[in-house]
Amino acid sequence: MNEENHSHDRGDVLSQKNLDTEELKITLLERPRCRVELEITPNETLFAEAFKKALKTVGKEVSIPGFRKGKIPESILMKKFLPNIVDETKDALANMAFNKAQKELQIPILQGHAQIHYHADGFSLDEKKGLFCFHFEKEPEVPEIDYSSLSIEKPPEVPFDEVLLEENILYVRRFFGTWKEIEDRSINTGDFVLLDIEDLDSDPPAKVYSNARFEVNEKSMGAWMRDIILGKSKGETVEGISRPDENETEEIKKTFQPKKVRITINKIEKDELPPLDDDFVKKVGAATVEEFKQRLAHLAEKKMQDEKQELLRHRITQELLSKVQFSIPATLLEKEANNRMASLFSGSAFRRKWENDMTEDEKMVKKDEVTKQSEEAIRLFFIARHIVNAHKIQITEEELKKPSPTALLDMFFTERRGFDYDKLSEEQKSIEFSRLMLTKAEDFILSKIG
CATH class of the missing domain: 3.10.50.40 (Chitinase A; domain 3)
Structure with missing residues (x-):
């Protein structure tokens, strides 16, 4: 928690809540982009507790000839180290007041990214008074989703027949041809x-x-x-x-x-092409041509269904982005947009184009495009998390570990190649978790809307 200078402005307040407890007077101000301000006035009892804590802390940190650390009389500490005691009291009181207010309010502070800053107005150690103003970001509030309001166009059903089977047989033979x-x-x-x-x-x-x-x-x-x-x-x-x-x-x-x-x-x-015989099908893990055809038909049909499901997921994602509106923290948006721009600049072709060919207007358009993509990605994450949590949808590590492919699987599900969950970094595992969470949320909604 950091103290800083801060101008006081109520011009963009979305909502205000007042709460009095035995020790605190609290005003909660909610602002756009998930910004929160807490104005807290602690009572004299809390002041005295913070002052006592400050004396103990400063007493252990400073040295005076003739006194052991922690045994310096209060009067001497106050005389020689008053500025230290004032600052320490202010910090201790800020932490105590914030923690007690948070216990009452249970604000969902933005995890992993939140920086809590505060400033103190009218702070006086002698008069035991002061107004503490805290500001930070909270988690986005995803509204309840009315699934009946969501609708998407469904692709036509394409039955798997002998023609498609022959096309897939040709694909496999060509792979080995x-x-x-x-x-x-x-x-x-x-x-x-x-x-x-x-x-x-x-x-x-x-x-x-x-x-x-x-x-x-x-x-x-x-x-x-x-x-x-x-x-x-x-x-x-x-x-x-x-x-x-x-x-x-x-x-x-x-x-x-x-x-x-x-x-x-x-x-x-x-x-x-190689001939379609028993010797050939053994290369892909089948004993006979008939077994090969059966397994291939099963895999090819599943691939068709998976591709159809991916299309439906894409469409429901666009519908969610259109229908489920809420604000996201500026910190998250800035970080995501910066990461995406850095990824673009890691490519030499884009970097050369940016530096040598793009006008300032074109650069601004590109930045706006990346910002829009970033905002949609963040909103989708919180929508998916909301759905998964609200409906207690389980995500297990076993689901994240994709099975090792056979030769036939490897040809039809190329995204499995080289995938080893256990060898991923923690950041990569987090990305895989988010992808699976979104997939499960999309599939849940698709099951709801039929």
């Missing part, structure tokens, strides 16, 4: 191409993909890209503008940002 380069013709539908793609709207142009493999067909490649590379040959460079396909959802069309791009064709390939 080899690639044959084609050098005697131009690109046809069904080929694979290795491309460099640059964003020409950036200055200088930014490389989006480097030697990335794409399959040239209607399902895997946008129509705009197929139109400009079909019939082209290795080594050629083409330019075009990205756009969503006509059959994309309205949500994707609405959020899609067209980009002028340059595409360099590095290589044209065909895939050479």
Whole structure:
């Protein structure tokens, strides 16, 4: 707890509460951005207790010839060390008064980030009087959520059938297959191409993909890209503008940002696949082709459901941010925004762009964008925590430790690769906990709204 100078202003007070106890007169002022002020006037009894404590503390700290530490008479201490005693009394009284007031009020002080400052008005040791003003930040207050007011658009049901199973079998065979380069013709539908793609709207142009493999067909490649590379040959460079396909959802069309791009064709390939037999399926942990198909169907169907659930989670998150409004502490927002900006500056490309190319207006827009993202992330954390606590949703360490994958799992759930919870730092474990907490909160709400 630190003493500091502080101007007194009631101009932005949101609410005020007065409370008298046997030892204190308390005024609680709540301000925007979760700021709290406590004005506390302690009685003479508490003053006397703090003064006695101050004498004992100062007496143990100072030395006077002829007296042992802690045995110096009060009159001598008061004569020689009055400023020390005044300061020590003030600090002791501030701590005692605050702790007693907090016991009565139970203010949810912001954990891990709160700094409690105070100043004393009209403090007099002789008259045993003074007004102590404390200011600090408290935890955000998430309002009760009316689940019936939440609604989201649900994606259409896509049944898992033989066609999808064959596509997934092809995916696994291709994973273990080899690639044959084609050098005697131009690109046809069904080929694979290795491309460099640059964003020409950036200055200088930014490389989006480097030697990335794409399959040239209607399902895997946008129509705009197929139109400009079909019939082209290795080594050629083409330019075009990205756009969503006509059959994309309205949500994707609405959020899609067209980009002028340059595409360099590095290589044209065909895939050479291993035969689907018992020897092959043993590579992925199955004994027979039939067992492989059954397990693959189960995993692929689960992956489809997981992807659908992720989409629903994203949509309910946006709905929560829109419907559940509350203030967050400025300290948290500033820290989160600074961390995100630092993360951006850790990339050399962004740092060069910021230093050499961006105007002051563009920098301000970027800062505002990062601040908005930070505020949404903080609000989501507190919303999720509120839901988990209110409904006693359990989060265990076992859930945080994702199971080790088999070969088949590894192909379908790539986020599992290299994950070892026990080797994470405490900060990383905290991030994983927050992610799981948000996921559980989202799933709980989805179960409520049907």
